[in-house]
Amino acid sequence: MEAALVIIYTGIMTAPIYEHLFGDFLSSRDALRVYEGDTLLFSSVEDGLLPLLEYSDLFHPRPVTVFDRIMGNAAALLAVRVGCREVFSPLGSQLAIETLDRYGVKHRLSRVVPFIQRADGAG
Numbered sequence: 001m002e003a004a005l006v007i008i009y010t011g012i013m014t015a016p017i018y019e020h021l022f023g024d025f026l027s028s029r030d031a032l033r034v035y036e037g038d039t040l041l042f043s044s045v046e047d048g049l050l051p052l053l054e055y056s057d058l059f060h061p062r063p064v065t066v067f068d069r070i071m072g073n074a075a076a077l078l079a080v081r082v083g084c085r086e087v088f089s090p091l092g093s094q095l096a097i098e099t100l101d102r103y104g105v106k107h108r109l110s111r112v113v114p115f116i117q118r119a120d121g122a123g
Contacts, residue, residue, distance in 0.1 A: 021038070021067070022067060022108070025067040030045055031044055031047050031068070032044045032051035032067065034064050034082070035065045035067075042054075042055045042058065047069070049078060052066075052075060052078040052082070056078060059082065061083035062082075062083045064082060064083055065085065065087070066087050067087075067088045068087065069089065071091065071093070071100075072093045072115070072116030073095035073098075073099055076099040076105070080099065085106065086106040086107070086108075087107045088107075088108045089110070090109075090110045090111060091110065091111050091112075091113065092112055092116075093113055093115045094112060096116075097109065097112065
């Protein structure tokens with residue numbers, strides 16, 4: 001007798017789906033995307049912290065996954081504030097990793113730098 005494969009949907013996306021969504025994000029113009037499960041709640045093409053601030057004004061904290069172009073420490077703190085459970089970013093800082101780890105937020109950062117510096121060279 002063959003064993004039957006039973007899949008139980010728990011409402012939690014599997015890593016391959018997130019990988020696909022992250023690839024879509026990277027090929028888009030978006031600077032930020034926020035997902036609840038596989039549902040896109042918010043996206044923005046604006047740079048910097050403004051999109052996360054806008055999202056936090058529109059939504060109550062809830063378990064979400066954040067895709068952000070640059071995950072510095074300030075963005076990590078905002079992600080924690082909005083209830084983020086997982087972060088995907090092509091670039092993040094060591095300080096952001098420490099913040100995300102402190103609050104139990106999973107993260108996938110493609111490239112890690114000591115800190116994020118503004119385009120004008122200021123901290």
